[in-house]
Amino acid sequence: MADPLIEAFGAEGTIAPVRFEVSGTRPETAVRDLGGIYAGERWSAAPSNGRFDYRYTAIGDSEVTIRRSQMHGEIRGYMPGGAPDHVVTWISTGTGEVEVRGERWPMLHDVPVLFPADEEFTFTTADYDQRLVHLDRGFVGRVAATRSEIGERPLRFDARRGADENLGHRWQGALTALSRALRVGGPDSDVWQDAKVAAAEVFLDMFPPQSDDLPDVLAQPRNARLRAAVEYIHAHAAEDVSIVDLSEAAGLSVRSVQESFRRVFDVSPLTYLRQVRLDRVHEELLEAGPQAGAVGEVARRWGFAHLGRFSASYAERFGEYPKQTLRR
CATH class of the missing domain: 2.60.120.10 (Jelly Rolls)
Incomplete structure (x- = not known):
C-alpha cells in the first residue's frame, strides 16, 4: 500500500x-x-x-x-x-x-x-x-x-x-x-x-457489517425510547449490561424500562438480553463447525458462566442442544 x-x-x-x-x-x-x-x-x-x-x-x-x-x-x-x-x-x-x-x-x-x-x-x-x-x-x-x-x-x-x-x-x-x-x-x-x-x-x-433485525414494533413512535434500550442491548451484548445502563440509554427510569419491555415483549430486559446472547451463540456455532471445546468458549464469551443452564436455555430456544448445532 x-x-x-x-x-x-x-x-x-x-x-x-x-x-x-x-x-x-x-x-x-x-x-x-x-x-x-x-x-x-x-x-x-x-x-x-x-x-x-x-x-x-x-x-x-x-x-x-x-x-x-x-x-x-x-x-x-x-x-x-x-x-x-x-x-x-x-x-x-x-x-x-x-x-x-x-x-x-x-x-x-x-x-x-x-x-x-x-x-x-x-x-x-x-x-x-x-x-x-x-x-x-x-x-x-x-x-x-x-x-x-x-x-x-x-x-x-x-x-x-x-x-x-x-x-x-x-x-x-x-x-x-x-x-x-x-x-x-x-x-x-x-x-x-x-x-x-x-x-x-x-x-x-471493506468490512460489511452484520445487522440485527429489530422487531417491527420498535418502529412505532411511542416505542422510540424502548428502541434506544434495545439498540443498546444489541450493541453491547458481549459486555456486562445492567438495568441502569438501559435506563440511561433510553432516558427512562428503571421501572419504566422494565414496564416497557413487559408491555412490548412480555419479558424482562435481562431476559431479552439473554435471548440476544443466545442468538449470537447460535450464529457462531453455525459458522464454527464441529470443533472440540468450542461450545464452552463461545458461551462464556457471550456471558454464560453456568454451562448447564446455558445448554438448557439454548435447547429451549432453538429446539436442539449446542453440540447438535456444531454437528450440522
Whole structure:
C-alpha cells in the first residue's frame, strides 16, 4: 500500500489544530502513554536489540482521526471490549499479531485489519511502523443509516473476516483525500466532512457489517425510547449490561424500562438480553463447525458462566442442544 499519511504527519504548520502527539524513550512511559490512549490493561514494553523509542501522532476530529504509531522495541497488552471507535490498522514494517477468542492473526504488511470493537483481545507488536484510522461508532452508524440495505439497525463487525482485497485502492484513495482535506481546509471545512463520509463508506464496503433485525414494533413512535434500550442491548451484548445502563440509554427510569419491555415483549430486559446472547451463540456455532471445546468458549464469551443452564436455555430456544448445532 502506498503511504498517503506521510505528508499529513510530516507537514509542519499545515495541519488543523485537532492533533496530539506522544513520544519517548522509556518502556514505562510507552505503557503509560499508549495504554492510556486505548484504555488498555496489562500492557508491557521492552527494548529490542538494546534500543527503545516510540512516537504516536493523531490528526482529525472526534469522528475520524488518522494516526501513526512507530516504535523501536516491543509492546503487548490486553484490550477490553466496548471500544468507542472502529479502528482499521496496518503495519508497513516490523511484526504484529492479534489474538481473539484463542485465534491468532498475524498482521501482514500493508494489509488493513479491523480491531474487534466489541470483544476483548490481546496484541503483540515489535519494531513497527503502524497506521490507524479511528472511526467513531456513532458516525459510522449515521453513514450506514443512509444505506437502504442497512438502515438504522445496530451494526456488528466480524473482525475475523478481513478486509475485502478488491477495495484496497478505494481505501488508499480515501486516506489520501482525508490527508489532503486536513491540509487544505482543516477539520471545520466542507471538504473534510465530505472526505470523512467517503472514508466511512469505503470502510462499510471493506468490512460489511452484520445487522440485527429489530422487531417491527420498535418502529412505532411511542416505542422510540424502548428502541434506544434495545439498540443498546444489541450493541453491547458481549459486555456486562445492567438495568441502569438501559435506563440511561433510553432516558427512562428503571421501572419504566422494565414496564416497557413487559408491555412490548412480555419479558424482562435481562431476559431479552439473554435471548440476544443466545442468538449470537447460535450464529457462531453455525459458522464454527464441529470443533472440540468450542461450545464452552463461545458461551462464556457471550456471558454464560453456568454451562448447564446455558445448554438448557439454548435447547429451549432453538429446539436442539449446542453440540447438535456444531454437528450440522
